[in-house]
Amino acid sequence: MNHGLAFPDEIPTESALLEVLSEPSKSLIEQIGSISGPLVVVGAGGKMGPTLCVLAKRAAELAGHSLSVMALSRFSNEKERSWLESRGVQTRRFDALAESSGDPIPDASHVVYLVGLKFGTGDQPELTWATNTLAPARVAQRYRGVPMVALSTGNVYPMSEVDSQGSTESDPLTPLGEYANAAVARERIFEYVSNQNQSPMALLRLNYALDLRYGILVDLAQSLIKEQAIDLSMSAVNCLWQRDANERILRSLALVEYPIAVYNLTSPEAYPIESLAMELGERLGVAPRFVGSPARNALLSDASKLTRRLGRPETPIESVIRWTADWMGRGGRTLGRPTKFQVRDGVF
Ligand SMILES: NC(=O)c1ccc[n+]([C@@H]2O[C@H](COP(=O)([O-])OP(=O)(O)OC[C@H]3O[C@@H](n4cnc5c(N)ncnc54)[C@H](OP(=O)(O)O)[C@@H]3O)[C@@H](O)[C@H]2O)c1
Structure with a gap:
């Protein structure tokens, strides 16, 4: 079985991007059979969920495993x-804040939970x-x-010294701002x-997925193209290609534990x-201004x-930089959702 990942020179279209973002690795294909299904993904309609669901489905198909993947979300974006x-992913409209969601929520052998809200915290903290929480x-x-x-x-941590390795899972959670x-x-x-139910769980503290339609590299490329100065006060970041982030989320289904396990999900390098x-x-072809x-x-x-458990993320940052520059240089579509990675006061 040769399922080495493809690192093309460029990613010319959105459909090519979706293929690259949902391409399973050998490790995931080998592991997916241990999920009997249904695999329910809650909050599947956002930036990461669609390609995560299809990644799981493609891995199962390549493993010859008829895994049922169910995507639950409000699906504000019907296209997703x-x-x-x-x-081949089943979908169900579901609002986790509604008193009753109408249809019964499907049973699951495993669940991935992606629901979150970061932006607009300043205007609508409630x-x-x-x-x-609810x-x-x-x-x-x-x-x-x-x-x-x-x-x-990763916003659950306070800032750490730039010459350190960054926050570890056992550090105190004393962040700034309402979102964090x-x-x-x-x-x-x-x-x-x-704890109440002895449920096996894993929490993954993610720092910045990179897609070609959003992410820190897209934010930087946009500033460069608009000839805007780039703020260096947040001097370094951790980030990884969204395919690798989603793959690690799925492979972490084998790392769930009671009491709950916690892992940082990000690049080994800052x-x-x-x-x-x-x-x-x-x-x-633009000289940055800082x-x-x-x-x-x-x-x-x-x-x-997490690197000790799953190995290093597979996609080199150089490939993602090349793809992003090419995509943005050609005016590729973006989601209009800046990461605001520069924010230092916790107000998003
Ligand atoms: N992407 C990143 O770089 C990044 C970085 C750090 C942490 N994370 C975490 O990773 C998770 C997934 O990231 P993401 O970028 O995919 O987030 P996202 O784009 O915000 O997607 C989450 C999705 O959850 C759904 N949702 C929100 N409220 C809901 C509700 N009441 N009921 C049902 N579904 C609801 C929304 O889709 P619908 O409109 O379809 O309901 C939303 O798009 C988030 O929890 C986020 O905190 C992501």
């Missing part, structure tokens, strides 16, 4: 729903808190006892329900913003614990 259905409480109670991987964020504190609450709710901007600028002085600390996470 049609694409999922066309790729919605951020409800989405990050929704996980309802879903975790519904699936008590079922193995679950739930997404969290609501994200801590989301984790504690999963932990509480896990990347200086200045170097990323210089490399993108060179490919785009403002702000690099602070001594930044939002960084130590990925060693």
